[in-house]
Amino acid sequence: MELPFAESYKIKMVEPIYRSTREQREEWIKEANYNLFNLKSEQVYIDLLTDSGTGAMSDKQWAALMTGDESYAGSSSYYNLKNAIRNIFGFEYFLPTHQGRAAENVLFSVLVKEGNVVPGNSHFDTTKGHIEFRKAKAIDCTVDEAFDTESLHPFKGNIDLVKLESVYSSYNREQIPMVIVTLTCNTSGGQPVSMQNLRDVTALSQKYGVKVVFDSARFAENAWFIKEREDDYRNSSIKDIVAEMFSFADAMTMSSKKDGIVNIGGFMAMKTEELYKQASVFNIMYEGFNTYGGMAGRDMNALSVGLDEVTNEHYLKNRIQQVAYLGNRLIEWGIPVQKPIGGHAVFIDAKHFLSHVPKEEYIAQTLAIELYLEAGVRGVEVGTLLADRDPETKENRYPKLEMLRLAIPRRTYTNNHMDVVAVALKNIFDRREKIVRGYKIKSEAPIMRHFSVELEHV
Structure with missing residues (x-):
């Protein structure tokens, strides 16, 4: 007889909850x-x-929390997180923020201008809010199967390439600062994006000279579905899948309160030093100095561990x-x-x-x-x-x-x-x-x- 499923952890601390009438x-x-x-x-x-921010941290995360370095500039906790982001996502440059919408605010302050259009797969509320606050327009290019709740399409978070190219060909290049790919796609039901779709979106975007930005709050869950549903990745590790996913992105934003398994925090990361320097100006204005942003050292330590645990x-x-x-x-x-x-x-x-x-x-x-x-x-x-x-x-x-x-x-x-x-x-x-x-x-x-x-x- 096959053994039944059981949780991969045991409970060390409990919090009482009240059942009302x-x-x-x-x-x-x-x-x-x-x-x-x-x-x-x-x-x-x-x-x-x-x-978001409501999960339970592990014993190793709590231990890391206690060794946080709260130095204003150049703390060891910042470098712990920098190394984790480089090792998992492959980005050399990053800026910490207090949560995901703050990362959007900083990055969009650089990229999004009045009259712009930003295509993507069912932008979530804060993403659309930051776009429309700047008098730009979010255009949903999600595949049609996402809107049929009975369809069993394995990747309902995918971007429809025909819809995306229609946006690219209908507007001037200067009007399209980026395409946003949300992993997984929250608004369509926590639905994943396939590796093939990431590859195709990037190829099409490069053809038109458009940046590819990942909203990465649930990146590890997306990687799990790629492993389960794309034949080419059944024997790949989650960390290898994540590395390939983010090889297709120019930049990323992250609400660490989801797949970072922490109670607060976020960051943005990017491939180029130029974009890092541009974003740094707004990060210092809105969040804090570049080596702590909106995060305490202890929270950066806990996030460093969480990013490793979530890819287990x-x-x-x-x-x-x-x-x-x-x-x-x-x-x-x-x-x-x-x-x-x-x-x-x-x-x-x-x-x-x-x-x-x-x-x-x-x-x-x-x-x-x-x-x-x-x-x-x-x-x-x-x-x-x-x-x-x-x-x-x-x-x-x-x-x-x-x-x-x-x-x-x-x-x-x-x-x-x-x-x-x-x-x-x-x-x-x-x-x-x-x-x-x-x-x-x-x-x-x-x-x-x-x-x-x-x-x-x-």
Whole structure:
């Protein structure tokens, strides 16, 4: 008999969580103006809002934390991280920042100008926000299969080369500062990009003289799917796959709070000294001196270890299988999800789950609130609220996918917790016909509104 799957770690420390009553949750979510971001952490039983900075660090990371060098300039922790980035990604130049959106802010301050267009595969919220804040335009070139949740295409994060070349040929070269490839593609459901697609995107971009930038928050999960789904890489190590992936990039941004398995931090890295010097000006202005940026020495030490651990195949197998465990339980009950299951989260197809709720009443947000009321589980809407308003018309943008994302923190919850989430969704699914109205906006910010929006029930 084959031995069953078990986690590749044992638990050394625990944190208590509180299981509230439905009456309490009804009061709390109303006080939060039906915005799950406004809830206090102690009001949440199982928190799947994000996998960003919410994972559990290892004993080796905690040990590295204690030996951090907090020198303002030239700390040993900076050089530990520099060596890790060089060894894993192959980039000689890098700048630390306090998190991923800060790296975007610094890099885009160099590259993105008013009137520019930035193609990519379903840019995530902060990426699109930084582009549109600079009065530029993000153009989605994701393959069409990504928007069919039932399709089993193995690489739904891929960029459609025909769409990309259409952008390249429709605009002047000076208007296109870069193409952004998000690994894995969060907005399309944590879906991977194939090595062949990375190779093809780079070849096409070089033909038109366009820089290739990777949004690398979940690079290791992407490498795992390449190993599992591309025949040429089945016998390759994760570290070798990562090295080849990043050989196709001119630069990268990284939210280290995901596949760095740390609670804070980020960086950008690049091939050329010229781009490094240009970005350094903004990094010093916005983040800090180049050898610490927005990070403490102890956090750079922990990240150095985390980048090594995340490329360990035993860790990745555990990580991917837990996400698949939750997804497969939902599929067994007929609950509509993005297939195949992605790397960091399960994405519920809210349009098909709550088919009676009008799109103007924020379907995925409605489902997210129902899940919180049912079991104290906090997910996040990846739909119309996140898509924001068109900068020119000020009208809502209705994306092709209206999703509830259940992002699973790394090394944090057990499969018993996943069972609670699955049963809660099954209970809602069984009474879905009774959910016919959603929410309307009371107030919203002019950009990235989903973080602070205030809603009321229709």
